[in-house]
Amino acid sequence: MSDYHLTIADKQSGPHSQFYIIQGIREGRLHGSELIWRLGLEGWQPLRELEDFSSYWPLTPEAQAKADAAKELARARTELDQPQPWLRFWARMLDLTWFFCAFTLFLGFTLPESAVQWLGRLDRPPIPLEPFVLLLYIPLEAWMLSRYGTTPGKSLLRIQVRTLPGSLPTFRQAMLRGWLVYLKGLALGLPFISMFMMLWWKYRLVQNRVTPWDESSEMRVEHGEPEPWRYVLLTGIVLGVAMTFLAVMVQKWPEFEAARRNYLSK
Numbered sequence: 001m002s003d004y005h006l007t008i009a010d011k012q013s014g015p016h017s018q019f020y021i022i023q024g025i026r027e028g029r030l031h032g033s034e035l036i037w038r039l040g041l042e043g044w045q046p047l048r049e050l051e052d053f054s055s056y057w058p059l060t061p062e063a064q065a066k067a068d069a070a071k072e073l074a075r076a077r078t079e080l081d082q083p084q085p086w087l088r089f090w091a092r093m094l095d096l097t098w099f100f101c102a103f104t105l106f107l108g109f110t111l112p113e114s115a116v117q118w119l120g121r122l123d124r125p126p127i128p129l130e131p132f133v134l135l136l137y138i139p140l141e142a143w144m145l146s147r148y149g150t151t152p153g154k155s156l157l158r159i160q161v162r163t164l165p166g167s168l169p170t171f172r173q174a175m176l177r178g179w180l181v182y183l184k185g186l187a188l189g190l191p192f193i194s195m196f197m198m199l200w201w202k203y204r205l206v207q208n209r210v211t212p213w214d215e216s217s218e219m220r221v222e223h224g225e226p227e228p229w230r231y232v233l234l235t236g237i238v239l240g241v242a243m244t245f246l247a248v249m250v251q252k253w254p255e256f257e258a259a260r261r262n263y264l265s266k
Helices: 018-027 051-055 060-079 085-110 113-122 130-148 152-156 170-183 193-208 214-217 229-264
Strands: 004-008 011-016 035-038 159-163 219-223
Touching: 004 018, 011 130, 018 051, 060 152, 085 130, 085 159, 085 193, 085 229, 130 170, 152 159, 152 229, 159 170, 170 193, 214 219
Parallel strands: none
Antiparallel strands: 004 011, 004 035, 159 219
């Protein structure tokens, strides 16, 4: 083991063992500005610059903050939350359902009846309106995520969206994520294609533990354990929506049948 000589305030001392120097650093008696020499060095040099003790110096507050942030970022990247594709699916379906209902009510109360009827006739293949309505949901979802880290549907199922270090996303990050969900995850909301893509991304999420939109926006999805009453409420909402849809279909079926016959007769 090398013997070290110190020069402190122009006074030399030594030889000292490596353990003595390390203890001095840890106890704060040595600050790094002292000069040190050992066999093999060309001359005296500042203690902090000697590689023998480089790993024992405490980090500055700035360096410590950077190290902590890098450590948290690495932990978040490697310890992603266990994926729950079905919870995420139902959370998004709930969000889209309440948004479509609110949007429909808004149009019904603000537009004249003739305009509402025109939109109803327009919302048929090959011009479905759902992809255009989904565009309006993107900035609203981004605002909710940047402010609360969740949405009504996600909140019901105890889902939170955070950045990799664990903070709330910015509006810009949430907008980027929303656009990627719209383009990739929902395939623009196109009928049938959208459902196929959601099934595909479910498989990819289980395999890779992360979706492309979360990875590109540097965000992660955290899951809590939903209580039983949350599942009961979810089931009630789904059944209510399904029954409402069936009731509307039964009421509108003669109109659809007449339109089909009219189309086939041309």
